[in-house]
Amino acid sequence: MADRIGELLVRENLISLAQLKRAQADQRTTGKRLSYSLSRLGILGERELADFLSAQYGVPWMSLTDYEIDPKVVELVPRAVASKHTALPVQRAGSTLVVAMADPSNIYAIDDLKFVTNLNVEPVVSTETAIEEAIARYYDRAAPPPTPSETRAPERPSVPNAPGLPESDQAIRLCNRVLVHAASRGATQIHIEPSERGLRIRLRIDGVLHPEPELPLGLRGAVITRFKLMAGLDVAERRTPQEGQIRGFRAGTDRDLDLRVATMPTAAGEKLVLRLLDRSSLPHDLGGLGLEPEQLRQARAALARPQGLILVAGPTGSGVTTTLYAALGELAGDHVSITTVEDPVEYTLPGCTQVQVQKDSGLGVATAVQAVLRQDPDIVMIGGLPDLEAVDAAVRAAISGRRVLSTLPTDDAASTLIRLVHLGIEPYLVAAAVSLVIAQRLVRRLCSECASDDPGATAARLIEAGMTASQAQACRPKRARGCKACLGGYRGRVALFEVLPVGAALQERIIEGAGAAELRAEGARLGLRGLRAVGLAQVAAGTIGLDDLLRATGERLV
Numbered sequence: 001m002a003d004r005i006g007e008l009l010v011r012e013n014l015i016s017l018a019q020l021k022r023a024q025a026d027q028r029t030t031g032k033r034l035s036y037s038l039s040r041l042g043i044l045g046e047r048e049l050a051d052f053l054s055a056q057y058g059v060p061w062m063s064l065t066d067y068e069i070d071p072k073v074v075e076l077v078p079r080a081v082a083s084k085h086t087a088l089p090v091q092r093a094g095s096t097l098v099v100a101m102a103d104p105s106n107i108y109a110i111d112d113l114k115f116v117t118n119l120n121v122e123p124v125v126s127t128e129t130a131i132e133e134a135i136a137r138y139y140d141r142a143a144p145p146p147t148p149s150e151t152r153a154p155e156r157p158s159v160p161n162a163p164g165l166p167e168s169d170q171a172i173r174l175c176n177r178v179l180v181h182a183a184s185r186g187a188t189q190i191h192i193e194p195s196e197r198g199l200r201i202r203l204r205i206d207g208v209l210h211p212e213p214e215l216p217l218g219l220r221g222a223v224i225t226r227f228k229l230m231a232g233l234d235v236a237e238r239r240t241p242q243e244g245q246i247r248g249f250r251a252g253t254d255r256d257l258d259l260r261v262a263t264m265p266t267a268a269g270e271k272l273v274l275r276l277l278d279r280s281s282l283p284h285d286l287g288g289l290g291l292e293p294e295q296l297r298q299a300r301a302a303l304a305r306p307q308g309l310i311l312v313a314g315p316t317g318s319g320v321t322t323t324l325y326a327a328l329g330e331l332a333g334d335h336v337s338i339t340t341v342e343d344p345v346e347y348t349l350p351g352c353t354q355v356q357v358q359k360d361s362g363l364g365v366a367t368a369v370q371a372v373l374r375q376d377p378d379i380v381m382i383g384g385l386p387d388l389e390a391v392d393a394a395v396r397a398a399i400s401g402r403r404v405l406s407t408l409p410t411d412d413a414a415s416t417l418i419r420l421v422h423l424g425i426e427p428y429l430v431a432a433a434v435s436l437v438i439a440q441r442l443v444r445r446l447c448s449e450c451a452s453d454d455p456g457a458t459a460a461r462l463i464e465a466g467m468t469a470s471q472a473q474a475c476r477p478k479r480a481r482g483c484k485a486c487l488g489g490y491r492g493r494v495a496l497f498e499v500l501p502v503g504a505a506l507q508e509r510i511i512e513g514a515g516a517a518e519l520r521a522e523g524a525r526l527g528l529r530g531l532r533a534v535g536l537a538q539v540a541a542g543t544i545g546l547d548d549l550l551r552a553t554g555e556r557l558v
Ligand SMILES: [Zn+2]
Pocket: 447, 448, 449, 450, 451, 481, 482, 483, 484, 485, 486, 487, 489, 490
């Protein structure tokens, strides 16, 4: 049983923290579930635990000893699935299956049960021991020992999603393993595509795809089907792209994952891309993102102002969404009203009203923002500005006295301001609306265990990249090598930020029609540190490599 139930028991004062620790230690030696240890050590009886879970999750308690289950109902769930989740089907009513579970909050187990039975699953809670005993009792009775001819896998047509077939069971295990593995490796995406030999699986870790062992051809259909089912997609539809979500996948004792799943029909079959949205990794404020102290002060000052447009700029995969959410986390509270307009809503933000853009039904970004403004929020977060109407709505909202946060896929702070003008916003409106621009990049962090000196990063190249001669002389740049502790010489990523507050001097330049280079020069006079300069400091500190920095910031930015 998950650690979170242990924590819940402590929080609700059913057991003490010391008792929990003792039970967890016992659990590690017995290798059994927490409830077993709690009851073995006389801390909390199984029945008490079941009662508690029943009240906590609002599901009925059920005694399995007093109830006779129809063997036909038991047969609906393969024994392996029942044992794995300590869950036993007890009753069927139409398309609903009542299942006794030791942990009725295990959404993932419920999902598995739905998958193998094709029925709606209604949990009731029972004790673990009672369920385990009942599983042994009913399955041994329901399944006569196989005759020798049946033990060999029979030839059957490949119907991957037929309920109860061993293929489904195996697909479930494989899909689970892929997700748990991806989460443990810190992957942000899983790419699954048909290949000649089966299914090619690659994980995107720190921005780079890494191949995994291929899955066999025989399970190709079942695995794709399983992932589509988990994401709530139409399994029969294979010719049009689909998008869905997997919510609350238990990827470890204290890790719940949300995933976005996108399918794409290709010549070889369907390709799936799963994006892992790890809620536990979501920052609650700007503090831990890696902004320099002065940048953090400037960002917080702009966020504290009652109005103004704050733009976070960077290409796809540069972490702009994380920064937006961190800023909102910092602003959220009982005394402000925050509404987000997103396409799609990726993470659930406590305390915020989140609006999903629906282009098909006419609720585009601009329309949604205008509707939201009629409810008079203090802060509006717009996930992206896809067109002039959306940009215009954001600018007008900021001018009319709201704090507005949004993103643009631009290179740096100065070019973000210019982009608004190029899109068709009058310069005086840009100057009046925008209070701050944050530009950012993510660069792979060198593994501190194995990074070695980089002979290719000569003083001449460092100077060319923007260092002074004395800085370059003192600098010992490192490069990736690779060891057991890391992946190809890298571990995680470093965020580089450029923070440009739009004050009076800059406003004047914008209104005069200055170009990006002039705005950059003006920013530099005001002490702006560009992405390249911030990155070179990291190169000097040995946290990132010179080539990685140059790739991330491009040739144009200095
Ligand atoms: Zn290493």
